[in-house]
Amino acid sequence: MLVLYKTTNVLQSSHGSTFVTLAIVMAKYSSPALQVLSSPRRYIPLAFFTLILGHYLLTTIHSGYGEATSMSRLAESWRKVAETTCNSTVFLPPKPSTSASDSYYLPAQSSPVPSGPRPVIEVEKFSPPSRKANAAFVFLARNSDLAGVMQSMKHMEDRFNKKFNYPYVFLNDVPFDKKFKYHTSLLTNANVSYGVIEGAHWNQPDWINEAQAKANRQWFKDNNIIYGDSVPYRNMCRFNSGFFFRHELLKQYDYYWRIEPDVTFFCDLNDDPFLFMQDNKKVYGFTIALYEFPETIWTLWNATREFIQMYPEYVPEDNAMAFLSDDGGQTYNNCHFWSNFEIGDLNFWRSEAYTKYFDFLDSKGGFYYERWGDAPVHSIAAALFAKKDQIHFFENVGYRHAPFEHCPTGRIHVQNKCWCDEANSFDNDPYSCLYRYNALWGPGTNRPKWDP
Incomplete structure (x- = not known):
């Protein structure tokens, strides 16, 4: 010591x-x-x-x-x-693992942070459905799309389908592998089916002049048109336009909800959009409307006018022509519903009017000589062959397919626990065609809404 x-x-x-x-x-x-x-x-x-x-x-x-x-x-x-941790007034959701940039998850500068107390909106407790529509989700996907498919399914299950248990139908031009089937089936308790598309429904028809089609594809490529030189993309557009509803796995269903890989669903859904479509006799539902690239559909409207002149009886009164044309049908304004999200009546596509319309378009070769997409084809058909009140804007469904999204606002945003930023919604973008859809009902009238 x-x-x-x-x-x-x-x-x-x-x-x-x-x-x-x-x-x-x-x-x-x-x-x-x-x-x-x-x-x-x-x-x-x-x-x-x-x-x-x-x-x-x-x-x-x-x-x-x-x-x-x-x-x-x-x-x-x-x-x-x-x-x-206790006194913060700004709450941001956890950033999911997606390909979007980090800045997307931060509030836009144009979107002010609300002041004052948090709004209190009573949300009804979910009750198990007493009935269901005869409906299914439809995925057109490849084996290599597995990660994106799982993301989309996870969003759909968490926001809606774990409560309603609607089946999934997966379609591919080649058989799905074991890995794809294993991982997708794990994400849901619903029934899952896997189908292969017939070659005649997927591949470029033999009667197409390949030399001309190839030259046209080169022109599209040289002019930087998206998917301009892609044959598989054209196969997909033709299949979605005229054949998906004819597939054996879908013949048993009346309604479908199309889902693509790598999409996001932002809001809870406690009510059934399939039953809404069925009970209100709707034939087509969308979330985003925008303009098509005119270079890809040079002759589509001319072919449509030719068909209508042949079959005027297929066009009902009170249709949605005004969504498509500003001059009574003389020209096409290129507006269409973005078909990567669509909820529809399969029997509408199976109808005589639509099947004849598709067969007529197919005979023109525009899916391969040009680059006709299923979005304008579906949109034109819905606007002409259905009444305008049979087309529905699902404003309560928050949805993103890069680079665009629809984000509900106001009460719906809070009640459905949406985690998107309202300032990022495409609804009021200059490139949006939603205002044309809203204008179908004219001043002083209200378009039909789904307000569960």
Whole structure:
């Protein structure tokens, strides 16, 4: 203990009382009473007090160490943590793992943070459905799309289908592999079916002049038209336009909800859109409307006009022509419903009017000589062959397919627990055609709404 006493004498000038106390304590534990203990146990208190001594030495010699370990400094840190976690007024959802940029998940600068108390809206408790529509989700996907398919399914299950248990139908031009089937079937308790598309329904027909089609594809590529030189993309557009509803796996259903890989559903759905379609005799539902690239559909409207002149009886009164044309049908304004999201009546596509319309378009070769998409084809058919009140805007369904999204606003946004930013919604974008749909009902009239 001689070394210990010498150390305390050196430092007593600055921390005299502290080290005198330590010296007394150490002397006490050096007493004969301590020596009675076995040798290993005797070193435990010595090690403890050596640690205490080291702490005080560092506190004296190193001012930064003393500041960092002070009780007031620690208390201040805990106070700041408590303020941050308990009193924050801005709540952002956890960022999911997607391909979107990080900035997408931050509030847009144009979207002010609400002030005042959080709005209180009573949300009715969910009750299990007493009935269901004869409906299914439809995925057109490849084996390589598995990650994106799982993302879309997870969103759909969490937001809607775990409560309603509607089946899934997956279609591919080649058989789905075991990995795809295994992982997709794990995400739902609903029935899942996997089908292969017939070659005649998917591949470019033999009667297409391939030399002409190839030259046209090169022109599209040279002019930077998206998917301009892609034959598989054209196969997909033709299949979605005229054949998906004829597939054996879909023959048993009356309604479908098309889903694509890598999409997001932002809001809870406690009511059944399939039953809404059925009970209100709707034939087509959408969330986003926009303009088509005119270069891809040069002759589509001319072919449509030719068909209508042949079959005027297929066009009912009170149709939605005004959504498509600003001059009574002389020209097409290129507006269409974005078909990567659509909820529809399969029997509408199976109708005589639509099947004849598709067969007529197909005979023109525009799916391959140009790049006719299923979105304008479906949109034109719905606007002409159905009444305008049979086309429905699902404003309560928050949805994103990059780069566009629809985000509900106001009461719907809060009640359905939407986590999208209203400022990012495509509804009021200059490229949106939603205003043309809303204008179908004219001033002083209200379009039909789904307000569960």
